[in-house]
Amino acid sequence: MNIAVADARIPSADELVERARALIPMLRERADEVEKARCVPKETIDAFKQAGFFKILQPKRWGGWEMTPDVFWRVLMELGRGCGSSAWNMMILGVHQWEFGLMDPRAGDDVWAKDNTVLVASSYAPFGTVTKVEGGYVLNGTWGTSSGTDHGDWAFIGVWLKDEQGRPINRLALLVPRSDYEFLDDWFVFGLAGTGSKSLVLKNVFVPEHRAHSMIDYHLSDGADTYQFPFGMAFFGSVSAVMVGFAQGAIDIFIEQIKVRENINGCPQAALDHYAKDRLGNAVVRVRSARARILQVAAEAASYIARRELVPVDNRVHYTLDFARVGRECEEAVLLLYKALSARGVFLSNPMQRVLRDTLVGANHITQNADHNAEALGGYLLGQPLPPLMYGLPKA
Structure with a gap:
């Protein structure tokens, strides 16, 4: 088990920005290697974890710091100075912790019950199809540009939920484990090549209701300010x-x-x-x-x-x-x-x-x-x- 305990002292926003700034030389040094490998190395992701960047938006229930988005944004503004692909991976893999503050707590328990450092990737663009079934949804199709997916053990999948006439009525993000999708290595691009933004292929994947949330239904909740x-x-x-x-x-x-x-x-x-x-x-x-x-x-x-x-x-x-x-x-x-x-x-x-x-x-x-x-x-x-x-x- 690797259930990290929340830091006794949450660092200030300025401290986190300084940690990010201190990583710029390392990121610049590795940038060519990242681009050629078409993937951010595990060592860089580990450095981001060690700095606490993935805790910035993570709910306290799972050991995070529940800080506001502007803190996360200031960190990204520094990391981007060093290596574009590495900073993009940090952005994608780090923003999803915030998303769990919008969801049924069972979703976070599914992901972080044993290891609260697990990372989540995504492909929000509604490429595939979704079918509403009893207790949840069934996904089929190929979802593109899942940045940082090599480092994610789960992924958010974006879909249009439609009515019986085929008209979109909601846009959902559905959380699926890595065991439920395959990678399609099609990320051959002239920029941000190191993000490893492969496509995800899903075939008849069932997603329970508690692992879904609307990306457009905006309302206040009982959660911390950052999740409002x-x-x-x-x-x-x-x-x-x-x-x-x-x-x-x-x-x-x-x-x-x-x-x-x-x-x-x-x-x-x-x-x-x-x-x-x-x-x-x-x-x-x-x-x-x-x-x-x-x-x-x-x-x-x-x-x-x-x-x-x-x-x-x-x-x-x-x-x-x-x-x-x-x-x-x-x-x-x-x-x-x-x-x-x-x-x-x-x-x-x-x-x-x-x-x-x-x-x-x-x-x-x-x-x-x-x-x-x-x-x-x-x-x-x-x-x-x-x-x-x-x-x-x-x-x-």
Whole structure:
């Protein structure tokens, strides 16, 4: 048995951020190896466990610290500076602990009764089919892009629950053990290659009712404050936070290289080049603005939750775009810096090209879709209905 006892003293948010920052050199050193292996090594996941990062959002019932999402986000902002794939795995495998605060406690007991360090992966996109049966659900199909699944002993599977006419009426996450699915190694990509985001194949898998929860039915519960945030905020914000880490990593690399680089265009020192300085400043302001917006959203939402109020839908529509814009702004920041490196940036020996590729792929994540979310917000402000099954269940 490996039932860890909750730490006698829960570290502060600042302490956890410092632990994350201390891991950046190791993550940078291993980043090439991670990409080539197409998988984050167990040693890195163990380092994250040792630092306590998987306890941040985990309920106290199972030895966690029940901290708020912004603490987790600040940690991801640091880890992303070191290795995109490793930080992405930490984001995916670490956000699911929060999810158990929304569920029947029996689900958490199923996973952590013997070992509360067990990790859970996911594939939320509703690729396969679900059938409602007595006592639960039956899953069939192939679910793609399950990041970090090599390290998960369970996985959340996303589905549309439909009525008898085939119309979606709810979006569910169903928890299944590793013994109930097979891996399909199809993650051959040009960025975030080390996330190991394989597909999961399920055949007639029964999931009991207590291992299911709605991803869109937002309501207050009796749980700790952290579990009163909307599901979309917790997950969207986590992706955006790790994107900030990627872009800050690009800034770190750029400064290191430009400080010592000699140009061949007549400027004896690259750090004196007006073009390089302009691009750096514009990249920094984009990343700082994205970071500040993420944390401001967390603070605003927390003010409602502290009063045991739901975060209003008026706010949540804005927050979704606030998060989605982060990917685009971080993408812009990294491209600014990459272009300023000229030919030096194209060599595989230069980590900037990997950060660029990781950022481009991360910015294509559904949570970073600024276009459709801008349309949704604009339409809502003009009195038009919100996209169905995104901000709540259909009205009866």
